[in-house]
Amino acid sequence: MTTPIERARHVIVVIAVLALGALLGIAIVGIPVGGQGLALIAAEALPDSGVSNPVTAVLLNFRAFDTLLEIGVLLLTLVAVWALGLRLPDAETLPASPLVNTLLRINLPLLTMIAGYLLWIGATAPGGAFQAGAVLTGVGVLMRLNGVLRLSRSVLRWMAIAGLLMFVAVALAMLAWTGGLLQYPVGSAGTWILVIETAATVSIATILTALFVGQEPGPREERP
Amino acid sequence: MSPASFYALIGVGLFVIGFYALLVRRDDLTRILSINVMGSGVFMVLIAAADGVGATVDPVPHAMVLTGIVVAVSATAFALALSLARERAQ
Numbered sequence: 001m002t003t004p005i006e007r008a009r010h011v012i013v014v015i016a017v018l019a020l021g022a023l024l025g026i027a028i029v030g031i032p033v034g035g036q037g038l039a040l041i042a043a044e045a046l047p048d049s050g051v052s053n054p055v056t057a058v059l060l061n062f063r064a065f066d067t068l069l070e071i072g073v074l075l076l077t078l079v080a081v082w083a084l085g086l087r088l089p090d091a092e093t094l095p096a097s098p099l100v101n102t103l104l105r106i107n108l109p110l111l112t113m114i115a116g117y118l119l120w121i122g123a124t125a126p127g128g129a130f131q132a133g134a135v136l137t138g139v140g141v142l143m144r145l146n147g148v149l150r151l152s153r154s155v156l157r158w159m160a161i162a163g164l165l166m167f168v169a170v171a172l173a174m175l176a177w178t179g180g181l182l183q184y185p186v187g188s189a190g191t192w193i194l195v196i197e198t199a200a201t202v203s204i205a206t207i208l209t210a211l212f213v214g215q216e217p218g219p220r221e222e223r224p
Numbered sequence: 225m226s227p228a229s230f231y232a233l234i235g236v237g238l239f240v241i242g243f244y245a246l247l248v249r250r251d252d253l254t255r256i257l258s259i260n261v262m263g264s265g266v267f268m269v270l271i272a273a274a275d276g277v278g279a280t281v282d283p284v285p286h287a288m289v290l291t292g293i294v295v296a297v298s299a300t301a302f303a304l305a306l307s308l309a310r311e312r313a314q
Contacts, residue, residue, distance in 0.1 A: 013247050021240035028232045028269065029225075039282040054283035055290065063287065070291045077298035081305045086312070130290050204294065211301035214308075 050189025051123040059128065060193045064182040068167045071200055075164055078207045082216040096146075104146060111139045119201050123190060129163075129197040133204025140209030149209075153217050160210065163203025167196050228275035235268030252307035256300060263296045 002010075042054055042062065049057035059067050115135040122128030143149035151159075170192055171182045178185050184192050210216075225233075242261030249255055267289045274285040 010248065013244070017240055017244045017247065020243065021236060024236045024239065025233055028236055029229055031229075031232075031273070038284045039280040042283050043280065054281075055286045058283045058287040059290065063284070066287075066291065070295060073295055074298050077302045080302055084305050084309045086305060086308060128290075130294055133294075208297065208301075211298060211305075214301075214305060 048186070048189070050184060050191070050193055053122060053124055053126065053128070055126065056122045056128050056193065060196060061182075061184065061189060064171075064196075067200075068164075068171065068182070071163045071167055071203060074204065074207045075161060078160055078210055081211055081214065086215045088214050100146065104142065104148075108139055108142065111135055111142075115139070115201065115205075119197060120194075122197065123194065129200040129204060132197075132201045133208065136201065136205030137208040137212070140205060141212050144209065144213060151217070156206065156210065156217065159202055159206040161203065162206075163196075163200035166199035170196055226275075228272045232269050232272035235265045235272060238262070238265030238268060240265075252303075252310075256303045256307065259303075260296065260300060263292070267292060 042058060045062065046052065046054055046057055049061040051057050051061070115132040118127040118135060119129060119132035120127075122131070140149060174183055174185075174192070175181050239262050242258040242263075242265060245258035246255055246262070249258065270285040270289050270292075274282040
C-alpha cells in the first residue's frame with residue numbers, strides 16, 4: 001500500500017508537527033501571567049461607551065472600525081460566492097408533515113424573538129449583533145430547508161448591504177458631527193450602537209443564510 | 225498550571241491536530257475542516273489569554289474571537305463553494 005518513501009515522509013511530518021506543537025506550547029506557557037492586557041483601559045473607558053457590556057463596547061465603540069471592515073469582509077464573501085455562479089440542484093426540502101409544520105410555526109417566531117432579545121441585551125450582557133445574527137440565520141436555514149424562504153433578488157441584496165451601509169452612514173455622520181470617524185457624541189453612543197447593530201444583525205443573518213443557499217436567485221424568480 | 229494556560233495548551237493541541245490533517249490529507253473537505261479546527265485552537269488560545277487577575281477579563285480578545293468566528297464561517301462557506309466549483313469544472 002504505502003511505499004517506504006511515503007512512510008518516511010509521514011514520519012517527518014509527524015515529527016515536524018509535534019515539534020511545532022511543543023514550540024507553541026512552550027511559548028504559550030512562557031507568556032507572563034497576571035498581565036492586565038487592555039482590561040483596565042477598557043474598564044476605565046466603559047462608562048463613556050454608551051453600553052455596559054465590555055465586549056460590545058470594544059466591538060462597536062473602541063474598535064468599531066474593525067467591526068465595520070468585518071461586515072465588509074462578510075459582504076465580500078457573499079459577492080465572491082455569488083460570482084462563482086454555482087448552479088446547484090434544488091435542495092431537498094424536508095418532507096411536509098403536520099409535525100414539522102407545527103414545530104416551525106411555533107419555533108420560527110420564537111427564534112426571531114430570541115434574536116431580538118439577544119440584540120437588545122447586548123448592551124448590558126453577553127449578546128449583540130453577531131449572536132442575534134447567528135440565531136436569525138438558524139431561522140433562515142430552517143425556512144430554506146422547508147421551502148418557505150422566498151425573497152426577491154433586490155430585497156435580498158438590500159438586506160445584505162444594509163449593515164455596511166448603515167455602518168458607513170453612521171461613521172460619516174459622526175465624522176461630520178464630532179470630527180472623528182465613529183467617534184460618537186457624548187451621551188448618545190448607546191443609541192448609535194443599537195442603530196448599527198440592528199442593521200448589522202439583518203445583514204449578518206441574510207449573508208450567512210445566502211451563503212448556506214450558495215447561489216444568487218434569478219432576477220425575478222423566487223429565491224431558490 | 226493555571227486553568228488559563230491549561231486551556232491555552234488545549235488550544236495549541238487543537239491547532240496542531242488541524243495542522244497535521246492539513247498536511248497529510250488530500251481532499252478539499254478534510255482540509256477545510258482541518259483549517260477550521262486550527263482556527264478553533266487559535267480562538268481558544270485567545271479566550272485563555274483574556275483571563276486576567278481576579279474578576280477582570282480582557283474584553284478585547286473576546287471581541288476578536290467573536291469577529292473571528294463570523295469571518296471563519298464565511299470563509300469556510302467560500303472555500304466550500306470554491307471546492308464545489310472546482311469539482312464541477314473537472
